[in-house]
Amino acid sequence: MPERISAVPVSVAGLYRGRELSGDGSVAVRGTSVSITMTEGAGVVLRIDEIDGLRGNGSDLELFLDSGDVLQLSSASGMVRVTEDIVQTAIALPELTRSLRALGARRAKPGADHDRFFAPLLSARRRAQGCATVEECLRICDAAALRAELDRHLRDFARARYPRSGADRRSLEADLEDAAGRAFARLDELAVAGNAVRKSDDTARFVAWREWTSALRAVFESADSSWLAIRPALEGPRVKHRPLWRRLLRLGALAAVCAGAGTLDAQHMQMRIRGVPVDSLRARDFDVVSSVPGFAIIVADSADRARLAQLGWSAEEIVTRADIGRAVPGAQRATSVYRSFDDPVRGVRAFLDSIATANPTRAHVEDIGTSIEGRPLLALKIGAADDSPSRPNVLFMATYHAREWAATEMALRLIKHLVVNRSERTDSLVANRDIWILPVANPDGYQYTFTADRFWRKNRRRNSNGTFGVDLNRNHAFKWGLDNVGSSPNPASEVYRGSAPESEPEIRAISAFHEAHPPVLSVSYHTFTGLILYPPGHEFGKLPDDLGIFRALAGTDVQPAVRDRLPGSNRDHYHPAPGWNLYPTNGEYTDWAYAEHGSIAFTPELSSGFEFERFYGFDFPDDESRLATLFDDNLPFALDVLDAARDPLKARPLATGIASERIGIESVSPVVRVRVPLADIRKTFVKSPASVPLAPDPSSDAAVYTRRLVSTVIARPAEVRIDVGAAGVRYDILSATGAERGDEPWLASGFLKSPLRIAGDSAWTSGNGKLRSPAIAVPAGLDSLSVLFWTRYLGDPFSLLPRGEIHYSVDNGNSWTLAGLVAGVAETYYPERADIVGVAGKTVLVEFTALFGSTLPSWWLDEITIVGRSSAPASGPDLITNLDFRPSENPVRGEVVRFLWPFAGAEGEVIVYDIGGRQIWHAPVRDNPVTVTWRIAESGTANGVYFVLLRSGGRLVRGKLFVTRGAL
Ligand SMILES: [Zn+2]
Incomplete structure (x- = not known):
């Protein structure tokens, strides 16, 4: 290792293991370290193997560290040399020949053949010593070229021994290739690792490089052992031809190798496609899993890749850190944090057993069913072993979809938190709830992602047409197969719904579990979009009757339940929404659990995304600190769900600070839509203008705690009053617009009138504009202001941008506060609401801002009404309850x-x-x-x-x- 010393003055900015480095200093590369000295305060000495990658432009240099930190150095001069020195040090090849026992050893019979056999490797090693760039090193040590040379030498050996007998020669060639098999296999892996280096971005280049150097070392070592196997074959006369059966066997072995390679090739990959709209991809049944401005991300198997090629759409594989070790199909993926299902020591099964054994009074493993391949569906029961009617059931599940490993990690960490990390709050929850955690709902698929195909999604059902897998999250019995958008009848599809509702044993087991232990609340963890979804998901624009409970727990975009603190994540919270806001689904779990069992059920899509331009997607890093952050972000929501089980209608979640609503208003125009407690529905009296009768919403699928009452279409009222038992709420309409002639003067800039309306003649629409209310004098004594509006929008299902925002101002527009936002996709109108508190007695402006970055209509708004909410005693002057109800007979037996x-x-x-x-x-x-x-x-x-x-x-x-x- 040449000594490089280059102290260059720099200014430094960044974080290093939680410590901020900022100011002037100098940087020097010494041996295998980079030392940064600060003029003031402590500097840092980085080992070269702590650096994952770098990006420089001559005067600026960014160092990407394995801790996730980024250090930025800038200097007017000398930075080019520093950059080169770091690259040179990072890509210096390790000693490769020391491990070669055969090379020069006596028993290796050094000689001409020996030297020829090792010549290609030694030559590459010698030439690579001085390579200046990664690309040059890869070219010199190119796996295909080395393989061709090795092959040529083996044929030469055989030809030298049997110059005349073709049969003997071919037989020896075959033996030699058998003997060198291990070296050939390692060369294949070197090729994969080389591709990974070529595809890696700057931020992870050295990581990929280090994987490649260890693959290169493995080639040298395998050459060593191969030579020891080749040598006997070269010695002595060949007494007979290789028997036919051995040759057939060898062909079989080759076929197996090809099949192995085929398996690798058939694996699913995360791929990036530029310039093809998400809709076009989805319409052709591609598995679109995300999109960012400029490109879509899909998971594609070899058939999908062939279709892409046919369509002329070019897609590039996204190489993540974990891909680099993917060289060997059939091999167990090595992980340090993630647990496969089967591993007898570290696997999920072993983990659950060990938790239960160590905590016999607090944790019990329950086998709730069996997968197609015979694996147990294991739930951990936390708390007492029995299921008592006095304790509400709460269920957490994870990994319906095999590849979503971070979801299982979330569940396992929640188990640990509740069982092992004791606190007053967890002790109380464990004592007063029946808590069930099923960390792997799809054990066959999950295990398969460790052994064969990292991005496998479905279970391992062998379908009638020879394809594999049913999407378990489309196999539930509610609205199963409702349409072919929310699930697919095609067995090859990633959202194949199965041959019948609950056709899959995994889903039957989960269904039977719900029969036996109906959960008051349940959570099914998925990855990776950063959402908290709740029912319904099967139809655009539908809202659950118990919206007030779902919103209290999942939060709003202004008061979200889950903050996203992952380094480099492209969002800061999980967007809460009904399931269809991502995309419609049918046969899905939360819809079924809510409709069939009244479970307040959530699907958190745990966040993942990007870091320093490195895409994680389903490949959330096998990294303790990032997974710990993911868990810490999601724990408050899980605990609030457990808390709420006593009485969801009385939930007061700590994470959101939103109390679940007993009486809620969704719309006052063109229909009155209110939610009232189901238990009190008989005591409910809704007074809308002119005594418009309200009836339960006939489109309701489930209503356990509240019910929505709706009126027929009415003219805009001035007031809606709801009395429920002793509680009364009054909503005064303070301002309204529906883009109608004669409406109040709202200020539209970039908003136009659209005929796509919910009421009247027109609605407002915009892709990029503002719509501002007139000044609204809010009466003193109001509890809050609600902005009610009917809306539809065509955003991005995977992103919070584009979006529409609702702001308010109490200083005549000088400053604005976010009150709500809409994002995702809503293809039909539905009523939305944003609440504003603390404005009683003030003059308020409300403004809608379309941030869809488009000149096309993307956001539609209609019947925007701003209502003031005040509580009033129910019986008030309007309601008289002290008069008698006197029927002529009761029960009535006559006509x-x-x-x-x-x-x-x-x-x-x-x-x-x-x-x-x-x-x-x-x-x-x-x-x-x-x-x-x-x-x-x-x-x-x-x-x-x-x-x-x-x-x-x-x-x-x-x-x-x-x-x-x-x-x-
Ligand atoms: Zn999923």
Whole structure:
């Protein structure tokens, strides 16, 4: 190693293991270290193997360190030499010949053949000694060239011994190639490692380089052992021809090698495609997993790659750090943090057993079913061993999709946190909940990603057409196969839904588990987009009735549940949204769990993304500190979910600070949409203008805690009032616009009128503009301001940009505060809401900003209404509850029932609802009657429970009526 000393004055900026380095100093390369001396304060000495890569432009130099840190050095002069010195030191080849025991050893029989056999390697080694760049070294030690030379020498050996007998010669050639098999295999791996170096970016170039040098060392070592195997074959006369069966065997071995190579080739790769829209890729069934400005990222197998070539779309493989070790198909992937399923020492199975053994009173391994290949679906039960009705069930699962390793890590770390890392909060949760954690929902696929194909997604079902795998997250029984967008009927597709609902044993096991232990809340971890998704996912624009609970736990973009602190992540929080906001899915887990079991179910898409331009995607680094950060980011949400299990409607999550809403408003125009507690629905009275009746939303799939009530289309009201039992809420409409003639003057710049409307004649639309409200005087005494609007937008499913933002200002536009945003894709209109607090008594401006970077319409807004929320006692002046509900008989057995009209002298109405909230009879009341008559037989009313409302002006009497006609 030549000594390089070059002290160059530099200015330094960056972090090194949590310490900031900033200011003037100098840098020198000494031996295998780079030392940075600071004029003030401590400097740092970097070992060359701490440097993953560098990027320089002559005067600036960025060093990318294995700690994830980046140091930036700049200097007016001398930086070129420093850069060269570091590169030279980093790519210096290690000693390669010392390990060659055969080289020059007595038993190796040195001689002409021996020298010829080793000549190509030694020559390459000698020439590579002085190579100045990575590219030059790779060229000199090119695996294909070395292989060709080795091959040539073996043929020469055989020809020299059997110059005349072709059969003997070919037989010896075959024996020699067998003997050199190990060297050939190592050369193949060197080729893969060389490609990885060529594809690596600046930030990881040295990492790839070091992998390549160890592959080169392996070539030398294998040459050594190969020679020891070749030598006996060269000695002595050949007594007979190689038997035919041996030759066939060898051909078989070759075929196996080819098949092996084929397997590697057939593996899924993460690839980058420029200039092809995501939609076009998805339309052709490519597995689009992300996109960033300028390119889409897909996971493609060899068939996909062939299709890409056919389409003339060029895609490049994204080489991640972990790919570099991918040379050997069939070999166990070496990991230091991640655990395969089967590994008897470090595997998930072994980990769960060890946790349960070490904590017998707090952790119990449960086998909840069996995969297709016979692996157990293992859940860890935390807390008491039994499942008590007094303790609500909470379920955490991970890795429906095999390649999403970080999700399993999240689950395993949550187990450790709850079982091993004790605290008052975890002790209390463990004592009062039945907690179940299933860290690998798809054990076959998961194990397969360790042994055969890192980016495998589905399970390992052998499909009828010979392809493998069903997407387990499309195989649940709710809305299974609803359409071919949210899942695929094609077995080759990555979102193949299977031959029938719950066709897969893994899904049947999860379904049976829900029957036995229905979770109040559940979480299914996936990777890698940085989202918290909740139901529904099967249809654009649908919102869950229990939106108030989902929002409290998942948060909003302004008050998110999960902060994203991963170094280099392209977002700072997980975007919370209904599942369709990413893309529609059917047969999916959370939709099913919510609809079938009432579970408040979430899919966190754990973040991954990018770091220093290095893409992780599904290949989240096998790195303790990054995985620890991922876990720390996601832990508060997991604990809040556990907390909320006692009564989700009363949840007050610490992470978001949003209390779950008992009474919520979604829209006042063109329909009134409110959410009220299901338990109180009979005590609910919604007063919208002109007594518009509200009925339960017929499109609801599930409502466990709340129910949405909707009106027919109405003109914009001035006020909506909801009374639920003793609580009342009033919403005053303070400003509204729907791009209609005669609307209040909102200031539109870059927003245009669009006929694609939800009400009236037009809506607002923009790709890049602003829409500002007039000044709104907010009355004192209001609790909060809500901005309600109907919206649709065509953003990016994988990114928070492009997006639309809602801001408000209390200083006449001098400064603005973010109140909400929309991002992702919503192909149909749905009602959104952004809340603003602390503005009572102030004058407020509200502004919508389209940041879609487009001249095309990308964001549509209609019926924007700004409402002030205030609470009021429910019974107030409007509601009278001290009058009697007096039917002529109850239960009703006859054909007619009469109600005493309690509002003597006043007109009004009578309405009868069934238990589902559907209005089944309505009659105006005039002429000052004493009683009102309902002819039950004429209405064709079935036996059951009914609710009767007698109303006059703002006064109301209600009662419950039992109809049991025909009964004795
Ligand atoms: Zn997934």
